[in-house]
Amino acid sequence: MSATILLVDDHSVVREGYRSVLEKQPGLRVIAEAGDGAEAYRLFKSEAPDLVIMDLSMPGIGGIEAVRRIRQWDKAAKILVFTMHENAGFAVQAIRAGARGYVTKTSPPETLVRAVMDVLAGKIAISPDIDHELALSRLAGESSAADVLTPREFEVLRLLLAENTTEEIAETLHVSPKTVANLHSLIKDKLGVGSDIELVRLALRQGILTDADLGEA
Amino acid sequence: MSATILLVDDHSVVREGYRSVLEKQPGLRVIAEAGDGAEAYRLFKSEAPDLVIMDLSMPGIGGIEAVRRIRQWDKAAKILVFTMHENAGFAVQAIRAGARGYVTKTSPPETLVRAVMDVLAGKIAISPDIDHELALSRLAGESSAADVLTPREFEVLRLLLAENTTEEIAETLHVSPKTVANLHSLIKDKLGVGSDIELVRLALRQGILTDADLGEA
DNA sequence: ACCAAAGCCGGGAAAATTTCACGACGTTGC
DNA sequence: GCAACGTCGTGAAATTTTCCCGGCTTTGGT
Numbered sequence A, B: 001m002s003a004t005i006l007l008v009d010d011h012s013v014v015r016e017g018y019r020s021v022l023e024k025q026p027g028l029r030v031i032a033e034a035g036d037g038a039e040a041y042r043l044f045k046s047e048a049p050d051l052v053i054m055d056l057s058m059p060g061i062g063g064i065e066a067v068r069r070i071r072q073w074d075k076a077a078k079i080l081v082f083t084m085h086e087n088a089g090f091a092v093q094a095i096r097a098g099a100r101g102y103v104t105k106t107s108p109p110e111t112l113v114r115a116v117m118d119v120l121a122g123k124i125a126i127s128p129d130i131d132h133e134l135a136l137s138r139l140a141g142e143s144s145a146a147d148v149l150t151p152r153e154f155e156v157l158r159l160l161l162a163e164n165t166t167e168e169i170a171e172t173l174h175v176s177p178k179t180v181a182n183l184h185s186l187i188k189d190k191l192g193v194g195s196d197i198e199l200v201r202l203a204l205r206q207g208i209l210t211d212a213d214l215g216e217a
Numbered sequence C: 001a002c003c004a005a006a007g008c009c010g011g012g013a014a015a016a017t018t019t020c021a022c023g024a025c026g027t028t029g030c
Numbered sequence D: 001g002c003a004a005c006g007t008c009g010t011g012a013a014a015t016t017t018t019c020c021c022g023g024c025t026t027t028g029g030t
Helices: A012-022 A037-047 A063-073 A088-097 A109-120 A128-140 A151-162 A166-173 A177-191 A196-205 B012-022 B037-047 B063-073 B088-097 B109-120 B128-140 B151-162 B166-173 B177-191 B196-205
Strands: A003-008 A028-034 A051-054 A079-083 A101-104 B003-008 B028-034 B051-054 B079-083 B101-104
Touching: A003 A012, A003 A037, A012 A028, A012 A109, A012 B012, A012 B109, A028 A037, A037 A051, A037 A063, A051 A063, A051 A109, A063 A079, A063 A088, A079 A088, A079 A109, A088 A101, A088 A128, A101 A109, A101 A128, A109 B012, A151 A166, A151 A177, A151 A196, A166 A177, A177 A196, A196 B196, B003 B012, B003 B037, B012 B028, B012 B109, B028 B037, B037 B051, B037 B063, B051 B063, B051 B109, B063 B079, B063 B088, B079 B088, B079 B109, B088 B101, B088 B128, B101 B109, B101 B128, B151 B166, B151 B177, B151 B196, B166 B177, B177 B196
Parallel strands: A003 A028, A003 A051, A051 A079, A079 A101, B003 B028, B003 B051, B051 B079, B079 B101
Antiparallel strands: none
């Protein structure tokens, strides 16, 4: 009896690639495909696959959020994130959201297959490059924003990256613009960056701001 | 006699996908694969394929640069860019660099096949979503940085996005910090953004700063 | 050759922002 | 109770951003 798999990726040609690699393996069967997070959630509920292979950057609700929802629906769901992002920050977020594995698309097919088997066997699978990244970021001691910032500070950071002016943020947060400016300054201090530009770059590296967010502005 | 194709993408599983879709078409034959720009250039010279299908975001020299080099070697080279980036900015850059087509990975396989045929027939192929984006950005009148900025201003912008302080830039450019500050201000004005954060976001949208640049800092 | 337009470089001063020091208040945990 | 911490805000100094200016060189048209 073979394991059933749900593929989630917004690039149809890429799904074709997964399929071709996975179906060469005996004991694996792709039973459904989804092109975005919402569809993935629906299909998971109706098809109850043994494993979900999920991309992160997708239109609508992203992969992280999809992972969260699926895990909420089924605490035992096995989800393997397979994405182009080689950022340790994304991996941390994905695992915290409930993923059981994280493999980058640059990995050779064997690594993906291996990870699929590991996750099906109940193990946690992380591809070697991310292992290495995580180790490095540990050594470098780069402050991982989500950790070092207080909830309020993190909120302000998110708004700074998304919204525009200090005033607007003060408005939506119902505090004085002065406070926002103070927080803004404190955040840059805590994160060890000197300019707003560095701030945005750090946020991108850590996956606080994703490429997908860029369209709206 | 079938047309020969060189596939370039750093994700091996994705190449698998191209292959599977393309080889269903009679008259197409994938004769080589490359995982980065440099390898693509080498293989183009040795294999002389009829068509190159190229991803943009790759380690080492990126896709745009690879396009430029290949076209320099062979003015008649037919290159079709196939990428995840749905930014009109990237498309503009790619076409200017000498690509004959631009298709996003979200497009259905038929669109890719169609574009391949069109480019082989000597036409320029742009996928519908990018057509639409281009139209929109025209209507919105968003200043396309590369156009509205003078060479010097563009240089400063690049340094602002990459380096750090005003002083450092003044240093490497051999001008006074004051000038850099003035240009910085002028750039934001010309581009119609209010804050540095908006500036970075616009740069990302237009492909001036790519995700790949983020690792170095 | 001349002029106009545009790019490049920076000074100076006003305006805005960032930063720092400080205090108040509520919560949490020992 | 009290120390530690997060949150919010003020005020004043330091810095940056912005605006306005003039001089300089290059380019292109007449």
